[in-house]
Amino acid sequence: MKLGWGSKKFTLVIIPDANRSVRQFEMLNSIPYIAATAVFVLILVTLVLFFFQGRTAVIADQLKVKIDSQELVYTHTVEDKNETIEQLQNEVIKLSQQTSEMKARIDDIRKMEDEVRSITGSTKIVAAAEGTNTLDSAMGGISHPATNNDVNELLSQTKTQLSDMDLELAALQQSITDTKHKALAIKEQLRVTPNIWPVDSHRITSGFGLRQDPFTRRPSFHSGYDISAPANSEVSVTADGIVRITGSDSERGNHIVVDHSNGLQTMYMHLNKILVQKNDSVQKGQLIGLVGSTGRSTGYHLHYEVLQNGVSVDPLPYLK
Template sequence: MRIATNIIVFHRIMLICAKTEGADMKLKMGSKRYTLVIIPDANSSVRRFEVPKLIPYIAGAGLMTLVSITLVLYVGHARNASVANKLQTQIVSRDAEYTSTVQEKNQTIEQLQNQVIQLSQQTAEMKAKIDDIRKQEDEIRTITGSGQVKISSADVAPAAGAMGGSSTQASNGEVQVLVEQTKSQLSDLDKSVDELKDSIADTKEKAIEAQQKLRITPNIWPVDSRTITSGFGLRQDPFTMRPSFHSGYDISAPRDTPVHVTADGVVTTTGSDSSHGNNIVVTHSKGLQTWYMHLNKMLVQKGDRVEKGQVIGLVGTTGRSTGYHLHYEVLKNGVSSDPKPYLP
């Protein structure tokens, strides 16, 4: 009830103020003050206040100024918030781009590091292969009688297969060391390839010389048979039964067995007599000659060039012979030699 009474009283106060102001406006148009009357309730005394006429205008202007300032601050805050949001969006976007770029660069660096490791392994494998080639070259040089090539110690190349161990990220320093080692290995490999190229060319030349030497040196059996019925040196003569010197090998073979020349050469003599029967002499090189006797048939003529393994006649029993065989003789500077060193 008291609240309602106060509202009614306040209403009355406003009406009294309005009426008083109206009366004052009519009676005193030039007055510069307002009178404010406050009646708390029916039993309380009335209170009056005089307010200068400019105060409401000043209050209104202040309120308008406050509202304007508030609006300006609000608009500024909103604008700053929008700019801040844009900047935050740009920062997030740039951060994402930077993170993506860093990840891509890290992946690229890791790929390059793996490629360096693979290159280093391939370099070691290539060096090992070059050393293997040099070993084979040394074997060829040994066969041909040439000097051996000095082989550098090869790095152990990893073989393909199972692997394991703990995983530790390679540091940039370790990768840099591997790069420098690989550079050094590649430099050495380049020199090794050049040396190997020259060495192989020399080995090839030596091999050709050795091959040529083998072709002109008697070192194969003249017939397929390996049955020696009479060796080189002293023996009992099959006709006189007296001790005599035998200057070659008698190799037993069936009639018309092919007779092969044992080295490249030139036919210097073909003939027939009561002792040697049908016979052929072939001159080779370095004072070597081979002599084929008791042939049933001769297939070459004097002056013919013959190649190692070529058939020059057929086994027979012509001349001083007790049966089908080939008398094979090797002469060194015109002197009969033991054929054994010239047979495989």
């Protein structure tokens, strides 16, 4: 007897219930194995699908977390960028305001320089620009967010203003330097100009020019001012200079001659005492002698004389 899987058959008996007939089915013996194998393969495929579905879900969750994280970083980056842009825009606005304020200050400085020029005798007067008041803290108005074009235009204007200010500052620096030199020259000129009173008293007993001589009672020329003052009153030099003469004679009495350069000299006569020596350097207001009545004098006074290139001139234009 030969055995073979192909010739064997299985009989499937189905018994419904007592009232029904039994049903029988014959099938090849390989069908159950095929069915079992198919079920196993199906189960295996299902498991593999579940495995890949689970792995896919994990990967999807990881990607979602990563995307959410990247989105958060991107959001923060955009916020930081916008905040930085806004800060830069505000800095541009502040720079523009500071530039305007600096321009106003330059105009104020130029105005002061023009005033100095007018004092020193220069004719170059330039009016200060209008609207130079500095900004205060009072603000208001409707809110209109600035656009990039607005900020770029403001930045361009500010750059132009700064460039112009550089040129103005250079010109102003040179102008102030010139004015300073002129002011120093004028200051030096004032130091050697006899424009103060030689004694505290301003009581003039005899002026410059023709008069009746106090001794001869005849008309005579008086070459200076006789200023009445108490005996030993302080006599001050009326400008910076060098003492050229100190001496005494029967007419001028004790006297001093001071050279102030530029051909200008002053003479102090009838002194009771001389307090400087020849070739001494003296400064305006310095004590040089005491009032007396020496020489050709009728009483205590100071004969004060101004000479220009050796010629006596009226002292009045020099006195304050």
